[in-house]
Amino acid sequence: MNLERLEISRLFHRFGFGPRPGEYADALKRGVVATRNQLLNPPAIDHGLALVSSPTLKDLGNFPPTGSPVRAAFDMDMRTQRQALTLWWLDRMALADHGLTERMTWFWHGHWATSIGKVEYALPMFNQNQTLRTFALGDFATQARTMILDGALQYWLDGGANTVAAPNENLAREFMELFTLGVDRYFETDVQAVARGLTGYRVVRSNGTVSFIPKIHDSTTFNILGTQGSFNATQISDLVVSRDDCTQFISDRIWFRFISSTIPRPESNPIKTAFASRDISKTITAVATSDAMSDPQYSLVKSPVEWLVGLCRALRIIPSQLAKPEQVISFLDKLGQVPFVPPNVGGWPSGEAWLTAASAQYRLQVAQSLLVHGDITPIKSVTPTLRFSAVSDLLGVANWSLRSERAIRDASGDPTRVLLLAASSPEYIVNA
Numbered sequence: 410m411n412l413e414r415l416e417i418s419r420l421f422h423r424f425g426f427g428p429r430p431g432e433y434a435d436a437l438k439r440g441v442v443a444t445r446n447q448l449l450n451p452p453a454i455d456h457g458l459a460l461v462s463s464p465t466l467k468d469l470g471n472f473p474p475t476g477s478p479v480r481a482a483f484d485m486d487m488r489t490q491r492q493a494l495t496l497w498w499l500d501r502m503a504l505a506d507h508g509l510t511e512r513m514t515w516f517w518h519g520h521w522a523t524s525i526g527k528v529e530y531a532l533p534m535f536n537q538n539q540t541l542r543t544f545a546l547g548d549f550a551t552q553a554r555t556m557i558l559d560g561a562l563q564y565w566l567d568g569g570a571n572t573v574a575a576p577n578e579n580l581a582r583e584f585m586e587l588f589t590l591g592v593d594r595y596f597e598t599d600v601q602a603v604a605r606g607l608t609g610y611r612v613v614r615s616n617g618t619v620s621f622i623p624k625i626h627d628s629t630t631f632n633i634l635g636t637q638g639s640f641n642a643t644q645i646s647d648l649v650v651s652r653d654d655c656t657q658f659i660s661d662r663i664w665f666r667f668i669s670s671t672i673p674r675p676e677s678n679p680i681k682t683a684f685a686s687r688d689i690s691k692t693i694t695a696v697a698t699s700d701a702m703s704d705p706q707y708s709l710v711k712s713p714v715e716w717l718v719g720l721c722r723a724l725r726i727i728p729s730q731l732a733k734p735e736q737v738i739s740f741l742d743k744l745g746q747v748p749f750v751p752p753n754v755g756g757w758p759s760g761e762a763w764l765t766a767a768s769a770q771y772r773l774q775v776a777q778s779l780l781v782h783g784d785i786t787p788i789k790s791v792t793p794t795l796r797f798s799a800v801s802d803l804l805g806v807a808n809w810s811l812r813s814e815r816a817i818r819d820a821s822g823d824p825t826r827v828l829l830l831a832a833s834s835p836e837y838i839v840n841a
Contacts, residue, residue: 410705410807410808411807411808412703412705413437413440413441414437414807414808415703415705415807415808415841416441416702416703417433417436417437417441417444417805417807418433418805418806418807418840418841419702419807419840420436420441420444420445420448420697420702421433421436421448421508421805422711422715422719422805422840423512423667423668423709423840424448424449424508424509424512424667424693424697425448425505425507425508425509425511425512426502426503426505426508426511426512426715426718426719426722427508427715427718427719427720427722427723427804427805428722428723428803428804428805429722429723429725430723430725430784430786430787430803431787432805433802433803433804433805434802437802445697445698448507448508448509448697449509449693449694449697451507451509451510451546452506452507455505455506455507455510456506457504457505457506457507458501458504458505458506460504461497461500461501461504462497463497463535464490464493464494464497464531464535465493466490466493466494466531466532466535467490467532468532468615468616469483469486469487469490469530469532469615470615471615487529487530487531490530490531490532491525491531491749492734492735492738493531494525494531494534494535494749495738495747495748495749496728496729496734496737496738497729498538498748498749499714499718499721499728499729499737499748500727500728500729502515502714502718502721503718503721503722503726503727503728504727509546509693510542510545510546511542513545513546513689513693514538514541514542514545515714515715515748516545516663516666516667517541517544517545517552518538518541518748518749518751519666519751519756519757520588520662520756521537521541521556521559521562521588522587522751522753522754522755522756522757523537523559523561523562523565523749523751523754524565524749524750524751524752524753525749525750526750527564527565528561528564528565528614529614530614530615530616530617532615532616532617533560533561533564533614533615533616533617534561534749536559536560536561536616536617537556537559537560537561537562537617538749540552540555540556540559541556544689545689546689546690546693547689547690548687548688548689549650549659549684549687549688549689550646550647550650550651550687552689553588553589553646553649553650554643554646554647554650556588557580557584557607557642557643557645557646558610558619558642558643559617559619560612560613560614560616560617560618560619561617562580563580563610563612563619564612564614564617565754566579566580566583566754567579567580568580568607568610568612568619569610569611569612569614571604571607571608571610572608572625573605573608573625573626573627576601576604576605576608576627577604578600578601578603578604580604580607581600581601581603581604581606581607582600583754584603584645584646584649585599585600585603585649587754587755589646589649589650589655589658589659590649590652590654590655590658591654591657591658591661594652594654594658595634598632599633599634602631602632602633602640603633603640603645603649605627605629605631606627606631606633606639606640606641606642606644606645607642607645608625608626608627609621609622609623609624609625609626609627609641610622610626610642621641626641633645633648633649634648634649634652636648650687656681656684656685657681659684659692660674660680660681660684660692661673661674663680663684663692663693663696664678664680664696665759666759667693667696667709668696668699668701668702668707668709669701669706669707669708669709670709670710670759670760671760672706672707678699678701679695679699680692680695680696680699682695683695705841708839708840708841709759709760709839709840710759710760710761710763710764710838710839710840711763711837711838711839711840712746712757712759712763713741713744713745713746713763713768714741714746714747714748716772716837716838717737717740717741717744717775717779719804719837720776720779720783720832721779721783723783723803723804723832724779724780724782724783724784724785724828725783725784726779726782726783726784731782732782736778740775740778743771744763744768744771744772744775745757745763745768763838764838764839769833772833772838773829773833776828776829776832776833777829780825780828780829780832785824785825785828787799787803788800788803788824788827788828789824793821793822794821796817796821796824796827797814797817797818797821797827800817800827800828800831801831803828804831804832804837806831806834806836806837807841808836808841809834809836810835810836813830813831813834813835813836816830816834817830817831817834
């Protein structure tokens with residue numbers, strides 16, 4: 410196994426959404442260190458992203474009564490904004506010259522999993538997405554302090570329903586269990602106390618504006634994780650995030666999503682030490698420069714969004730500019746993963762959950778559909794004998810099984826079939 414090809418492939422697929430035509434071959438010439446330095450340092454201006462305009466999302470206000478004259482138009486506006494929001498983000502993933510920031514935004518979206526299925530309005534989801542992007546590679550303490558007061562997250566976890574008379578514990582519990590500390594690192598009394606500290610906040614559902622009303626906030630003194638005091642949301646966030654359990658939990662989550670979802674993080678790996686300062690960029694650099702990146706045992710299955718966006722990048726497809734752009738969302742829906750619609754507050758599954766027989770068959774159909782619209786020049790323009798190596802470099806695949814290689818070589822007379830087989834292969838779906 411060529412370990413340099415493997416490590417460069419992992420850099421492209423794990424810290425971005427895969428290479429565009431020519432990028433993987435160029436990276437192989439430059440080597441691991443130069444490629445890693447380029448991929449880990451976002452430029453001041455990303456010219457690819459400059460081509461993507463933000464969606465026009467206005468505050469649509471409250472739901473009109475069912476059957477009212479304006480309800481049909483309101484429902485249409487809601488659907489239109491939701492589709493525009495999803496295609497906007499898919500376009501950003503597909504067009505970014507430098508994929509790390511979008512990839513990290515995608516990671517944090519799965520971490521602070523919030524669904525438009527309950528929020529319904531596109532505007533607060535867009536605002537949350539911009540927040541995640543702003544802090545994607547920044548300071549985790551600042552990110553958490555901002556997210557605990559994010560309007561979409563507050564509504565998703567019933568923050569507005571949390572009152573002194575009847576504390577709602579949803580946001581308190583998930584903030585500790587799923588976002589900062591992990592399971593069994595707090596007590597039920599801590600959940601109750603955090604819920605009291607999170608009273609007094611109200612959300613405008615249609616735009617995500619959060620306001621604090623002191624007179625309905627529980628300002629009494631209580632104990633959270635062994636610390637006595639009177640707390641509000643940002644103070645709670647700072648207290649929780651400062652704990653060593655947070656260091657352990659976030660380090661493990663980053664390992665799980667960027668290195669292996671099946672093999673636990675070794676204590677010797679530098680991720681935890683890097684995250685001690687809560688510097689996300691420093692932590693990602695520690696991941697990318699660790700020995701794990703060249704260790705063949707650490708494979709990762711691409712999620713449907715990662716697979717589809719990677720294929721769009723290779724084929725120079727802009728999702729929103731397809732003849733029927735809504736079809737891309739339908740593809741992802743059938744594969745089980747649409748941006749802004751995680752199945753629950755725990756986010757999407759990983760690993761073998763994406764490797765069912767049904768999903769394999771449907772991926773083949775999706776790839777066939779995308780190839781009709783994509784640019785296959787990098788494969789079509791070379792002689793049949795060179796098409797196997799060309800498709801390996803186009804998709805950024807490090808190594809192939811003998812079975813996959815034989816199938817692709819046997820199809821070398823048909824460039825479309827070469828791409829179809831490669832894009833649907835285990836080696837492309839799983840970043841080995």
